[in-house]
Amino acid sequence: MNRMISTAIAGTLLTAGFALADETHFTPGIESVLISHMTPQVQVTVRNTANSPDPADRVLRMVSNDPVVTVRGQFFCNSYSANTQGESRARRAQVLFGITAPHNNGNGYELMPIGIWGESDAVEYNGARTGENFDIDAVMDLPDSWDSEALVTLFFNPVKTVEDHLADFVSNGAGSAADFLRQDDVFEVEVPVSMTAWCQYDGRWYPGVRQQTVTVAIFYQGDPDITDGAGVVNAVGDVAAPVPNRARTTTSATGTDGGPPARTSRPARTTEETPPRRVNPQR
Numbered sequence: 001m002n003r004m005i006s007t008a009i010a011g012t013l014l015t016a017g018f019a020l021a022d023e024t025h026f027t028p029g030i031e032s033v034l035i036s037h038m039t040p041q042v043q044v045t046v047r048n049t050a051n052s053p054d055p056a057d058r059v060l061r062m063v064s065n066d067p068v069v070t071v072r073g074q075f076f077c078n079s080y081s082a083n084t085q086g087e088s089r090a091r092r093a094q095v096l097f098g099i100t101a102p103h104n105n106g107n108g109y110e111l112m113p114i115g116i117w118g119e120s121d122a123v124e125y126n127g128a129r130t131g132e133n134f135d136i137d138a139v140m141d142l143p144d145s146w147d148s149e150a151l152v153t154l155f156f157n158p159v160k161t162v163e164d165h166l167a168d169f170v171s172n173g174a175g176s177a178a179d180f181l182r183q184d185d186v187f188e189v190e191v192p193v194s195m196t197a198w199c200q201y202d203g204r205w206y207p208g209v210r211q212q213t214v215t216v217a218i219f220y221q222g223d224p225d226i227t228d229g230a231g232v233v234n235a236v237g238d239v240a241a242p243v244p245n246r247a248r249t250t251t252s253a254t255g256t257d258g259g260p261p262a263r264t265s266r267p268a269r270t271t272e273e274t275p276p277r278r279v280n281p282q283r
Helices: 007-016 158-171 177-182
Strands: 022-026 030-038 041-048 060-062 068-077 089-097 101-104 109-112 131-139 185-201 204-221
Touching: 022 030, 022 101, 030 185, 030 204, 041 158, 060 158, 068 089, 068 185, 068 204, 089 131, 101 204, 109 204, 131 185, 158 177, 158 185, 158 204
Parallel strands: 041 204
Antiparallel strands: 022 204, 030 068, 041 060, 068 131, 089 185, 101 109, 185 204
């Protein structure tokens, strides 16, 4: 009998905010979901795009394209009858970013939106077979900025990750905000990926989930113009920050000039990642 996840376990996953390296959650209509390949690591780049060299005026943005995670494999449905009309049929496959698990709703099964914050397009099958291959390129649609006034951020945000590391750096007495912002660094976050498949039997839909993780390497490009200096006094007596030596313009988050810095070593500065937000997966 394929393993089912209970509501209690689902609550534990929500509290924990992460998935194990390889978890399976199958309903009776699913025999197996097999992943033959999944992109092991993707990368994004974050840097300061503000015109001011004052750390307090920083505007950190993700300046690279949204990464793409490729997932390939197969799924198979359980068969209960030699009659073709009575067999469980392969109908749907989709990649979800975050954590989910099947739930019996009394009329079949649905996926619980425990912590899903992104998804690929769904691949639909005609139900002619009891098993299908899948080859999905899932775009990890990430925010390119972060609102520091937001009360809660419950989804993966590369900019907030860098801001959290900055806050830890300063609070631990490792240096000033300017010290942090001038230095290239890279931070790694494990993001859960749920490969979902659906079989149909006797008019009901049965999902299966295989969860693995992909590493997101967040490259922070240090800003050499950031300074701890108080600035200079202009003609009318106002304090003004010095103009940076280099021109600084806001860079598109989907541009091609957001490559990672030369340094790719594992970071010494780490922090806990916030759990993803809830959304309802499309059926």
